[in-house]
Amino acid sequence: MKKYSVFSLARNALDYHENWTEAWRSPEPKPEYDVIIVGGGGHGLATAYYLAKEHGITNVAVIEKGWLGGGNVARNTTIVRSNYQLEGNAFFYEKGMDLWRDLSQDLNYNVMFSPRGVINLAHNDAQVDAFQRRGNTMRLNGIDAEWMTVDQIKKKAPLLNTENMRYPVYGGLCQPKGGTARHDAVAWGYARAADDRGVDMIQNCEVTGMRIENGKILGVETTKGFIGAKKVGVAVAGHSSQVFQMAGMRLPIETHLLQAMVSEPVKPALDTVITSGAAHCYISQSDKGELVFGGDIDFYNSYAQRGNYPIIEHVVTAMCELFPAFSRLRLMRTWGGVMDMSMDGTPIIDKTPIDSLYINAGWCYGGFKATPASGWCFAHTIAQDQPHDLSSEMRLNRFETGHTLDEKGVGSTPNMH
């Protein structure tokens, strides 16, 4: 791999950049791999990278039906945080934060991880209680958390409305080391680094079936033919139900659609990430200057990657309530992604009842920030054939046993998580 650096950039500038090589190869699939990862999104690519890097398993293929990083890693609101209440989530996401901090250097690809702080606004006393409870848990778990008064929040986000609003701001829970990252770069960086370690990235190749004999998976049928594998890990986000149906499994998952949007780019106007549960909105500003924001899912099952207007209206309304000055900015582009909403709002990283078939699914709204930790733990689960300690509560059978991890506490209504 040709190292990226300011020097290589300067050297190549002299040649009008005509000597850069491809970031990853586009090989034809081999007949068999040690591990096949189905799904070339952020999680699949990260898994392949950590399989190679941490477990020395390099005879790996990532099979992607479209283009690498074309799923939710291409269409999220870029927020990175680990401000979770439940233990089963907290340490997992905090591992993610550790990985995020060094990710650009580790991958030799600038993913622009920007720990500019994530503030959850509390709009009433009950929320102050709940957020302080969460903040205290975070601190006792060793995760950074600060309580911010309204004045402190105002200082960090001067354009935020805190008083002249229907639900005034009472304060906020800040995770100072949370922030944003450049979403596409995460996928590309992992792909390039995995490629460098020998992983084959097979794009435009759709998995059409799973070959399972005597309860063990032997490989996958694809649009490029059968590809054998000793182990198969599936990380296909919004298409989990479909892919596992090929293995005869029904999942505690529904596929829903989440829209996000950006304003036209403006000069810096918001230097942190603001989220408001009461207003159903989260917002940050990209380095390019666009306000990036989103809210609730569309509530009905969908595989469409395109939503409808009521939610757009709702999210924009919430955003303008939080930032009345942004009312004059213009909404430039909206889009949708499909997400696998699990029945308790928490992901699943686990073995399956089928030998050598592994599942990584159910990411709900939270897949992007989890990318490194998810890849890390899933790689471990596949390599060691047992869950990693950090994801040991993200088991598939937790619904059956009652050990659900329900941060929001809304129960088995996936569209409410």
Added chain:
Amino acid sequence: MSRSYRTPEGGRIDRSKLLNFTFDGKAYTGFQGDTLASALLANGVKLIARSFKYHRPRGIMSAGPEEPCGMIQLREGNRTEPNIRATQVELFDGLQASSQNRWPSVKWDINSINNLFNRMLPAGFYYKTFMWPKAMWMTYEEVIRHAAGMGRSADLPDPDRYEHMHAYCDVLVAGGGPAGLMAAKSAAESGARVILVDEHPELGGHLRGRKSKVGAKDAMDWVAGVRAELEAMEDVTILSRTTVASYYDHNMLVLNEHTGDHLPTAEGWTPRQRNWKVWAKQVVLATGSIERPLVFGNNDVPGVMLTNAIQTYANQYGVTPGNNAVIFTNNDSAYEAVLDMHDAGIRVAAVVDNRKVETAATATVRERGIPVFHNHVVFNVNGNKHGVKSVEVMALNEAGDHVAGSIIKLECDVLGMSGGWTPTVHLFSQSRGKLKWNEELTTFVPSESFQQERSAGACNATWGLNGCLKEGAKAGAEAAKAAGFVGAKAASAPKSDDHGMGDIRAMWRVPQPPHTHLKRFVDFQDDVATSDVELAVREGYTSIEHAKRYTTLGMGTDQGKTSNVNGLAIVSEELDKPIPEVGHTTFRPPYTAVTMGAITGTERGHHFSPIRRSPLHDWHLNAGATMVPAGMWMRAQYYQHPGEGMWDAIYRETLNVRNNVGLFDVSPLGKIDVQGPDAAEFLNRCYINGFGKLAVGKCRYGVMLREDGMIFDDGTTSRFSENHFMMTTTTAKAGPVMQHLEYLLDVEWPELNVHVVSVTEEWCGMAVAGPNSRELLSRITDADVSDEAIPFMGVTEVDICGVPGRIYRISFSGELAYEVGVPSDWGTHVWSQLMEKGADMGVAPYGTEAMGIMRIEKGHVVGAELNGRTTADDLGFGPMTSSKKAFIGQHAIGKPAFLETDRKQLTGLKSVDGKTKIPRGAQIVADPAGRIPMEQLGEVTANCYSPSMKEFIGLAIVKNGRERKGEKLWAYSPLTNEKCQVELVSPHMYDPEGEKVRG
């Protein structure tokens, strides 16, 4: 400098109405009917912006919404707006605009240094660098953020008014050009309800900028005639200055109407913008087309324009963007423009046409003595921030892939380019219509429709006027027919001229001489040049989506209206793959950016969410209550007396209940009337405890579970007769519980004969609580209120203060207490009577804070304990759970996790030293000095100072909490650096035996 670029006459402007405006502080004038762009051009202002990345000088390129370069900051103060396309701003008197993305000025912009280093800044350069030293990224980022970003946001709340409108129609026509007008006319004549939408103030589409004839008439006279005809019809709505922004499922479209943007300020009741949500049975898309730039060296110099833009400025605005033009084209459409320019007094130095063969159009130009260079290209523009100085022209080789021969230098001050036309298929594509590549026309055209729509005219790649009129008429009739107007006929289209585009010679990148590296821009706004697209492909970003994201091609505020086709064609050439295989990126709503305020409409400030007011709302306000939102409701938090602090008031209110009598407004509690022969059975299935045997005249506390076994809600339910109950819910869950009951009756148990009706609003509820409550009650009703007549958990219907009401003997405070319900319109009357009749005994209202303290003292559970992760057993309701009947959630109770012994259970807390406050939101730990990460045994769910018990108390859910009574642990809040040693006690801390409530 001050010479005018205005033609002596002509144009569709009102020369009698002179308008003053400023740009970058300098005063200029224009006319009514100008856009800011035409007015600036008329004043000879060429440089108006700096580009996104390299801060190159930019001017105006187009005359419409596709403008990628000419963006400005409009208005000032709290009405300022960034990134406004000067081509879309209607000039008004007093308009203030300024350039953006420059410092200190658009002429001397410090960041234009980026252009010198542009070789260091290829596509995606930031992915390759800024990684060292690691800690520096945030510093680099700050510099990058300030360099990026174009215009600036206002920093004050938006003062303008925005509204919404909802409408249904048979046929919506998007676009008021020739095709759209004929479509609207045909559909309307059939009797269909028609909405015709056009983004410009004037209908006519491209006709506005041309000198076409329709029949014998000047085209714009014909437009006016059709408009008048349509306006006279009852069921036609014409919305001009309105953009069809988005096309959603089932023919739901969003329109953005600019009701006040053309005014100095939209004042009073006039909304600035209005968003329409329209459900159309059928849609005709007549959205026209956009001219494509050609991709050659330095094609971004101010003064390089789309050919039709020059034509439009000349014809519509009487403005000549230059005196001496060169036109560079690959198709016939530019020739008509050349003639118009010539008519307007612009000298046309030459037409450079990359096609080898002369067409009929060529002759029309030659007749005027204008030289035409065939098989030649403009490969470079010489110029700077002051504009174009000259262009360099070379011949093409036989294959057309290289330039050959010698350089011809042509002096000029404006260059028109025409790379063919791109149908505006955005809405078609948003509607899920499939696009097909047409090699002959070198563009994507609509093929299969998905929704109830059809395309007509230029957006369907029908170029000639005659064709557009006919196709529009036919589409309108078809749409009306499909909407049920079976007799619809295509209105007859007047014969008109029919210039097309002729054959087009695609040339996605204009070749340049060997060893030259001129910047050839593809996406002007985001500074994406051919070299960037080539680099992306070279580096393996070969999917069109990868190429777009890596280079940011088409991701600017114009969303690639002029750049997308050129971009994907270059990717296709680089990959040596046909364009259809490369495909196109997704067209996302909206078509042009829409002001957020317009999307928000009226739902701002106190209308963000409706305020729900109790019947006693005004009483609370008059009594000086501090009101606090509780969901949509506003509730009285406490009633502060003069000289009192907040907590003084709260403790006073609490003690007044404990020692005397207090009143609390419980109207927001959810109330659901449950009636029918199966009502008792239904309640039995909903609650964990039994309701079948509840006696008439009694009420009972009940707990509901979800299907997954967690607690859903709680409340008391009263029985008024065999088949008539009233359920109460928590305030927060009133809606969800109602929905849950309706679901069960509609879906799971339709066989049950039960009707549920929300009666929350019918009743004003008042808690009368305290040792003197019975005495007070006896003063407002003649009914017997003795313990025998209304025992604990009894309910009775009586007259209260002369109105029919209900008295429930229930207590949330733990005191002898009642809840009085009267129909809402009489609520204030009864409450006032209670206040008056109890004056001598010191009755006082209490708010949610005092209520909160008393519930903690009694260990009643609320939202923090009912957090969706607690089971009935966790909170101590295990013994209530019936095993004699089936109920929702019963089976889930059997899950293994529910039977584990270390579940978190409800417990009371007392501060061990009696002086230290139990911190809010604290965690329960064994030793706060322990190591992080620290085991957390539980969490504090509520905390307060109990003025009755004179100590700090709280509630918590703690692992195996019931077994741990007497244990001393710590409530620890590292967030606030507070800790308190606590003893775990029964949650029933005040009057544990419940003697008072039964008193």
Added chain:
Amino acid sequence: MLIKCPWCGDRALQEFSYQGDATVQRPAEPAEPTDAKWDDEWYQFVYLRDDPKGWHDELWQHNLGCRKHFKARRNTVTHEIADTGPMNEELKGGDK
């Protein structure tokens, strides 16, 4: 979206609330009440879904209209609605 309430007719999406998969069947209760019994049948009912890509029979409530629940056969890829109907009627259309 424009959804046809079986009673009120075509109405805008914002009047409705989505209520989940209409094909899951609540397990029958035993004739005689027993102690809580959590088994595979209940697990499947509460947690597992087919989550089809394509035609989906689902529940909606016209909660800002007549408040009735009804069934809809909707395509989860295209959002087309082939049919809607009261709970006791069979849905038609789609390619189910």
Added chain:
Amino acid sequence: MVDLTERVSALAAIYETGTFGATVDGGPSVAFSERRPLSIVHVAGKPDDKAFSDGVKTACGCDLPTTPGDIATSGDLSLVWLAPERWLAVCPNRGSGVLEAAFRDACGDSGAIIDVSHGRTVIRLSGANARTVLMKGAPLDFHKKVFTPGRAAQSAISQCGTLITCPAEDTFDVYVFRAFGQHMWEWLTDAAGEFGYSVETPAT
């Protein structure tokens, strides 16, 4: 005893008669008033249960309207279709519990009757631009040929569930839960501002 007709409206604190909004040629084109006091009873039952449908007829003098969105009238009483098994009976105040009792007595055990007279605020809009005001708020088709006198529809205005009826040409009644009454009044009158509007004294 208080006079049982002396009921305090949810709009009491803000109700002010007069002319408001923009000054327009020809004067205000929307008139507002609160309809009050009213007797309102929620009637539920199975229309094919003869005891119930006969009872309703006895109680109010008209047949149950079974076509969605229809309103049956008898004298000063309207019976509005709400849902397949639910109706709202509305008439000028007949005194506390009187209308409810009439239905209860007539229907006996069949059907579920509940008085909601105090639970609704009813705002009347009339005039040439009344429709346009409603179009700003509700996603319904208010076209003259569609939303005709004698029709009703439930929908939402400004996030509040509403029942909108059209008792006469260019006249509409907007029913909302009482607690939303003030919000709805403010919202509707604000939406009518551009047309100019008058507020008349309350009447049934």
